[in-house]
Amino acid sequence: MVTSHDRLPGLGRPRGPGFAPGDPPPAAPPKETGPPPGPAATARRAGAGHVLVAAALVAVVTGGVAGVAGARLAGAGEAAPVALPRSTAGPSGPSGPAGVAGGLSGTAAKVLPSVVSVESGRGSGSGFVIDGAGHLLTNAHVLAGGTSVTVVLSDGRRLPATVVGTDEAYDLAVLRVDDAQGLVPAELGRSADVAVGDQVLAIGSPLGLAGTVTGGIVSALDRQVRLGGSGQTALQTDASINPGNSGGPLVNARGEVIGVNTAIATLSRRGAGSIGIGFAIPIDRAAPVAERIIRE
Structure with a gap:
């Protein structure tokens, strides 16, 4: 189901692709052929049924599938689990060793x-900052309806920003701040090198x-x-x-x-939060658009 949610800030319009009906539910198990259960067994089954219904309702309300921890509950006399040390390197990717110190x-x-x-x-x-001249990249829909723009840096500074230009078709916009002191440009990668399963x-x-x-x-x-005013291909991620x-x-x-976070898919017309289906404009497409806007 495609929803727009104009009243919620910072999300694309629309927020995700349409959804086809899910797989049909599994067939019901065969009926028992043994003697009818006694009152105690019936009570136990009824209680279990309530637990399952409650769990299902929780999953629906949160818009996701409830996960179950794989570790066993520690019993009496068992040692508590020990936390693993933090990794000092990230996983390997298609273009070689990935990650920075500290994982x-x-x-x-x-x-x-x-x-x-x-x-x-x-x-x-x-x-995010894209160069040392004070240019920043964002989504065009973030600026919709605004007459002035303010950016808040990671150190808490609030700076007025000028809209250099927008591209509604790609839902991208470039901002500029006059005081570029202390700005740290992000390092751009290549979305063409991304593989399904890469950590992000x-x-x-x-x-x-x-x-x-x-x-x-x-x-x-x-x-x-x-996204924006046209159909596009996007990176899909389960990052919230x-x-x-x-x-x-x-x-x-x-x-x-590797991408500009732009939209999410939801199960509700009223705009529920993340259900683990988000979309980002690939940076291989976004970077040339930003360069064009700056040149113009």
Whole structure:
């Protein structure tokens, strides 16, 4: 189901592709042929049924599938599990060893100084620095309806920004701040090198919570979605993306930007949060658009 949710800031319009009905439910198990259960067994089954219904309702309300921890519950006399040490390197990717010192925590620390919050009228979103001249990239829909734009840097500074230009078809916009001192340009990667299963981080200001980092993987490549004013192919990720994330970077384990977080799919017309299906404009497409806007 495609939904637009104009009232929620920082999300694309529409927020995701249409959904086909899911697979049919599994066939019901064969009826028991033995003697009818006694009152105690019936009570036990009824109680179990209530638990399953409650769990299903929780899964529906949260818009996701409830996970079950794989570790056993520690019993009496068993030693408590010991936390594993933090990784000092990320996973390997298609273009060679990936990751920075400190694993994904190091990746987040590398990218966070490049990410900003974007405030425009009643809307809000995210963006990131793309060069040393004070240019920032965000989504065009983040700026919709705003007459002035303010960006909030990772150190808390609030700076007025000028809209250099927008491309509605690609849902991209370039901003510029006059005071570029202290800005840290993000390192751009190549979305053509991305593979399904690669670890990624989405960084931005969902619901106004600046500097929020969520993690996941690349779920699919070249997913057909309608973003901006045209149909596009996008990177699909299960990293949590929510209102306010739009315009922020999707980065690989090396801390390189591979996409611009733009839209999510939802199961509700009223705009529920992330259900683990988010979309990012590939940086191989976004970077040339940004360069063109700056040249013009």
